[in-house]
Amino acid sequence: MTQQSLYRQRSPRALRSPHARYCGAIALVLALSVPRAESWAQGRETLETKVTVRGDRVQLEWSAKHPWDAILMANAPGLVAEYRIAGGPASLDCLAAGAPQAAASRGGCRGLQGARDGQARDRSVTYTLPATLVRVPDGAACLRFRMPDGRPLPLRRVDRDRTETTRFRYPEWEAAARQVVERDALVRRVRDAKAALEGKRAEIAALEARNNQAGRGSAPACDAIAAPDLEVSASERPLAEPREHEIVARQVCVMRVNTAARTHATLPLTSRLRTGVVLPPSVLDTVLALLPRAKDTAPGLAADRQQQLSIFRRDFAQLARQVPRYRSDVTGAGYALPHFGTFDDVLRLQTYGAAAGGFVADDLEGGKSPRAQFALGWVGDNLEAYSRCVDEGQSQVAMAAGSAAELAARRPALEQSARQALVKACHDDVARLDALRARLGPLEVEVTAAEQALAALRAPPPLPDRAREVNGEACVP
Known part of the structure; x- marks a missing residue:
């Protein structure tokens, strides 16, 4: 060339x-x-x-x-x-x-x-x-x-x-290698198809067992599902009738004052004045009695405070001795908490009232009569805290009773809604079971086809035992 x-x-x-x-x-x-x-x-x-x-x-x-x-x-x-x-x-x-x-x-x-x-x-x-x-x-x-x-x-x-x-190209080796990889692919295909078939059968069996156990194995059985009985969940607190709201609120507030009285009973007056909590009416009367009185003058509480003090005295006299029984009745009925708050709560004064009590204690420890503005301020804050407790307590008791009444009124509708949800879920399970059963056929066909393809493979002829030059056997993939 x-x-x-x-x-x-x-x-x-x-x-x-x-x-x-x-x-x-x-x-x-x-x-x-x-x-x-x-x-x-x-x-x-x-x-x-x-x-x-x-x-x-x-x-x-x-x-x-x-x-x-x-x-x-x-x-x-x-x-x-x-x-x-x-x-x-x-x-x-x-x-x-x-x-x-x-x-x-x-x-x-x-x-x-x-x-x-x-x-x-x-x-x-x-x-x-x-x-x-x-x-x-x-x-x-x-x-x-x-x-x-x-x-x-x-x-x-x-x-x-x-x-x-x-x-x-080496056609004889190519054919043998192709058949090995094809056989491996078919083996995986058979394995995967069988696994899918067995998995679907297991899923069907589990769903059938669950539906049959619940008595919901068919569409008519789903339609026959009755509405569930939705019981109002047990509350940690008792409920009160509307006519009892006020007396219950006063009982709980007196219980809080009584808790503070028992806690600080052994303290001297000046120490109790510094606790920053509402004390019994007798302590308020003691402080008022210490105020100096000029001739023909009667420094004391305003009319509205006098009324609050009278109510406080009355409530404490009537309800303080009922505290043990109230606690026993509530816990004996299975409740962990009173109508509002906790059994160990106390009524706390506002910042000004707590400071005024400290000033009164300072005056008494100094051998002086308490200054009227601090003594009256401390007493007034005690009365205000008690009145506020009663008002807020009534609101909380009424709210709890209202929520319970509303839930009771909605109970039939809630039960019907729950039934509809159960019926729908049942029909969904039945439809899903039908769909799963319908998929068994194609999976079984796939398993059969894969097994037949694997069985149809024939062993390739042995590779040639004679050397052959292949430089000229060009190949394009």
Whole structure:
């Protein structure tokens, strides 16, 4: 072949892609560097390479005149497969399925690594192919050698009708490997189909058992569901009739004053004045009696405070002795709390009232009569706190009773709404059960089809035991 004929190989049609142009350039270099008379099997057509297959082995040989000889001697290329999968582009298979000598690098897939034949300086590497591929190819499964830097190793010249220079095909191994991966895929398909079928059957059985246990295994049974009896949840507090709201509020407020009286009963008057809590009417009367009185004057409480004091005296006289019984009645009925607040609450004074009590105590400890503004202010704040407790207590008792009455009035509607929800849930379960049963048929068909496809697979013929050169068997995935 003349140099002009080699240049004619680089026509636009032949080198219409970057890959083809690259491999064409390699082909030109190799062709120009090889003499006409060849003593090697490698030559112009095979670009100083020879690829043979036998059994599960692929052997790569190259001549000392190969321009990449030094690279190939230092680091032989890896062997990779390239094929398309259904609905996808062509991609590399590192041939790692069942091949421990397959390797990966930072640059990606290095591929199947070969073993040197004979001496370290021999220009021959043998690769042992794995029995299977990673995926099922959609079309041809091509093989090619990949240099450590990722470049493909050309195996044939490019010409007008053949632009593929690196990929080759081993049809017998491809068929055997394809069948192994197809069998594995079918085994997984059978396993997954059976698991889906058994899972659906278990789901149906569980739903049937639940529906039957509840007596709701059909649409008529769902329609026959009765309304549930919605009992008002037990409260921690007792409820009072409207006519009892005021007396209950006064009883709880007196209980709080009584708690403070028992807690501070052993303290002297001056110490009790500094507690900042409402004290019994007797203590208020004691403080008022200590106020100085000029001739023909009667410094004391205003009329509204006098009325509050009278009510406070009356309530405490009547209800303080009833505190133990009230507590016993409430707890004996199963309640943990009184009508409002807690059993240990006390009534606290506002900041001004608490400070006024301290000033009165200071005056008494100093041997002086208490100053009227502080004594009257402290007494007034005690009366105001008690009156406020009664008013707020009545509101809380009335609110609790109103909420309970409202809930009782809404109970029939709530029960009917609950029944409708139960009926709907029952019908949903029945419909879901029907849908699940309808899906059993397709799942059973899938299991049968997968098992039949698996049974239809036949063992491929053994790989050929005769060596065959495959440089010329170009392959396009």
